[in-house]
Amino acid sequence: MNNSSSKDLFEAAKKLIPGGVNSPVRAFRSVGGTPFFTEKAEGAYLYTADNTQLIDFVCTWGPAIHGHNHPEIKEAIEIALRKGTSFGTPNPYEVGMAQLIQKIVPSVDKVRMCNSGTEAAMSSIRLARGFTKRDKIIKFAGCYHGHVDSLLVQAGSGALTLGNPDSAGIPQSFADETIVVEYNNLEALEKAFKEFGSEIACIIVEPYPANCGLILPDPGYLKALRKITSENGSLLIFDEVMTGFRVALGGVQEKEGIVPDLTAMGKIIGGGLPVGAIGGKAEIMDYFAPDGPVYQAGTLSGNPLALAAGIASLNKLINDNPYALLEALGQKIKGALLDAASKKGLALQVPQVGSMFALFFTDTPVRNFNDALKSDTESFKRFFNQALKNKIYLPPSAYETCFISTAHESSAIDKAVEQLTHAIETL
Numbered sequence: 001m002n003n004s005s006s007k008d009l010f011e012a013a014k015k016l017i018p019g020g021v022n023s024p025v026r027a028f029r030s031v032g033g034t035p036f037f038t039e040k041a042e043g044a045y046l047y048t049a050d051n052t053q054l055i056d057f058v059c060t061w062g063p064a065i066h067g068h069n070h071p072e073i074k075e076a077i078e079i080a081l082r083k084g085t086s087f088g089t090p091n092p093y094e095v096g097m098a099q100l101i102q103k104i105v106p107s108v109d110k111v112r113m114c115n116s117g118t119e120a121a122m123s124s125i126r127l128a129r130g131f132t133k134r135d136k137i138i139k140f141a142g143c144y145h146g147h148v149d150s151l152l153v154q155a156g157s158g159a160l161t162l163g164n165p166d167s168a169g170i171p172q173s174f175a176d177e178t179i180v181v182e183y184n185n186l187e188a189l190e191k192a193f194k195e196f197g198s199e200i201a202c203i204i205v206e207p208y209p210a211n212c213g214l215i216l217p218d219p220g221y222l223k224a225l226r227k228i229t230s231e232n233g234s235l236l237i238f239d240e241v242m243t244g245f246r247v248a249l250g251g252v253q254e255k256e257g258i259v260p261d262l263t264a265m266g267k268i269i270g271g272g273l274p275v276g277a278i279g280g281k282a283e284i285m286d287y288f289a290p291d292g293p294v295y296q297a298g299t300l301s302g303n304p305l306a307l308a309a310g311i312a313s314l315n316k317l318i319n320d321n322p323y324a325l326l327e328a329l330g331q332k333i334k335g336a337l338l339d340a341a342s343k344k345g346l347a348l349q350v351p352q353v354g355s356m357f358a359l360f361f362t363d364t365p366v367r368n369f370n371d372a373l374k375s376d377t378e379s380f381k382r383f384f385n386q387a388l389k390n391k392i393y394l395p396p397s398a399y400e401t402c403f404i405s406t407a408h409e410s411s412a413i414d415k416a417v418e419q420l421t422h423a424i425e426t427l
């Protein structure tokens with residue numbers, strides 16, 4: 001299929017791969033059109049099978065914080081590759097990675113590596129249940145923690161509901177153990193603990209929900225999650241698969257000064273290769289087999305290539321400390337979008353923190369998933385497609401978050417500001 005167009009590749013893919021994609025969001029279903037196929041990625045750019053160069057604000061959904069195909073990460077992989085791809089035994093990279101995460105993430109004494117954010121979330125709730133000997137878990141409407149049966153559970157209409165499966169193939173009995181609460185709604189959370197407190201093993205939360213667009217916590221909200229879990233003997237799990245090492249070196253927990261009991265991690269710590277990790281307090285982590293009774297395993301967990309790439313990525317973050325730059329780039333994009341929208345009299349919210357931002361076409365601030373659902377997704381679809389025509393690639397869904405890399409700093413950010421402004425003007 002070399003030198004084939006995206007259209008031909010997609011036709012072939014649809015005959016062999018469900019929906020023609022290996023992850024649903026890539027199918028462009030909510031924005032229409034045919035997804036482009038990427039042949040190569042470098043810095044802030046994707047190069048498609050149609051010989052188009054796009055400025056990329058997806059950054060492979062988070063890992064590419066230094067831009068795509070960074071030479072230092074590539075070199076680390078090449079050095080590891082010379083020694084082999086996988087051993088199935090402990091290897092020195094696992095110690096190196098665990099030392100780095102323990103040094104960087106405030107709440108982490110010990111780390112268990114796995115191969116995806118889904119596995120990290122799944123294993124962390126199993127660990128919480130094993131440690132507390134309780135079955136119920138609380139998640140928040142709009143938060144996504146990977147395709148874990150007990151977390152693919154949607155809220156009902158209320159601010160607090162017992163879960164309903166959010167996918168076919170999930171028994172109601174699995175969803176029955178999941179309580180879904182509205183984010184930023186303390187009253188609903190207190191009600192859940194009043195009703196189920198002694199049964200609740202954990203809260204799992206994206207501290208900055210970024211899978212329903214981007215939602216930021218009310219002042220004091222995250223501290224309240226810490227307080228109510230401690231008071232009820234439940235664990236607080238931060239799912240920092242996206243925010244970890246991105247909004248600050250130590251993630252949201254460093255930025256907000258909160259110490260969760262467990263943290264699910266992924267993306268950046270794999271430098272673009274498959275990775276996930278669970279980190280937390282030693283007394284809890286030691287419940288994982290082989291020391292403890294909670295089973296968790298993986299053939300490729302701690303893979304030397306993925307960890308070599310992740311270690312290089314983390315060391316670069318430690319050495320370069322790019323967070324002020326990433327914040328400035330995020331604010332530049334946010335300011336340009338809001339200026340263009342206000343000149344056009346268009347209702348637009350652009351929540352932004354560091355190198356993460358999202359767009360809600362609505363005139364009211366978005367504080368929870370219900371607010372997000374009220375935003376105008378048709379306008380987002382038109383904006384997405386106009387931006388793509390202007391060679392800017394945004395996440396192909398109104399309920400995702402955009403990512404900026406340090407590689408955007410040079411000409412890419414100015415070009416993107418110009419083209420995104422133009423896209424708003426044409427709406």
Ligand code: KE4
Nearest residue numbers: 023061116117118144145146211239241242
């Ligand atoms: P993975 O299993 O996809 O590595 O991670 C699951 C996951 C867990 N927790 C959070 C907070 C996440 O954002 C994710 C995955 N993020 C999506 C982007 N919204 C991945 C993109 C996709 O599904 O293709």
